[in-house]
Amino acid sequence: MTSLDRFINVVVKLAQPGSIVARYRLGVGLLYRKFQHIKKRIKSRHLPTDGFRDDLWKDGQEGQMYRHLYFHMACYLMGPLGWLLSWFIGLTDIKQASSGRLESASEVRDNIAGRECGRILTAYMMRRIDERTARAQLRRVLG
Numbered sequence: 001m002t003s004l005d006r007f008i009n010v011v012v013k014l015a016q017p018g019s020i021v022a023r024y025r026l027g028v029g030l031l032y033r034k035f036q037h038i039k040k041r042i043k044s045r046h047l048p049t050d051g052f053r054d055d056l057w058k059d060g061q062e063g064q065m066y067r068h069l070y071f072h073m074a075c076y077l078m079g080p081l082g083w084l085l086s087w088f089i090g091l092t093d094i095k096q097a098s099s100g101r102l103e104s105a106s107e108v109r110d111n112i113a114g115r116e117c118g119r120i121l122t123a124y125m126m127r128r129i130d131e132r133t134a135r136a137q138l139r140r141v142l143g
Helices: 003-014 020-039 062-077 080-098 102-125 131-142
Strands: none
Touching: 003 020, 003 062, 003 102, 003 131, 020 062, 020 102, 062 080, 062 102, 080 102, 102 131
């Protein structure tokens, strides 16, 4: 089982179909997870990235990819205000990438992938797609 398989299993398990409140709760939970990692200074570069697309973790990004994915998934799950927050935070990465910072180019791709994963999880939680379709779409975006 690859890291991508484990990641997909975790997010699909967390994103059980339910109400809009469940969607917001999951978004807040994912944000909490990200900020706890930062607060506790948990290093993420060493986290495994096997199975994920190379362009999501190369150029020094490595395991920090997970933080970007969780953050932008969470923002998407929280609706229009979250989308705005995701967009503003993403501007920093775009600005750094345009200055030639290679790691930021990977971060921009992580942000886009995170938003797309959030869109897929939202569709799954709102019962627009089934679990098998959600898993396949997540794999297409991340693998």
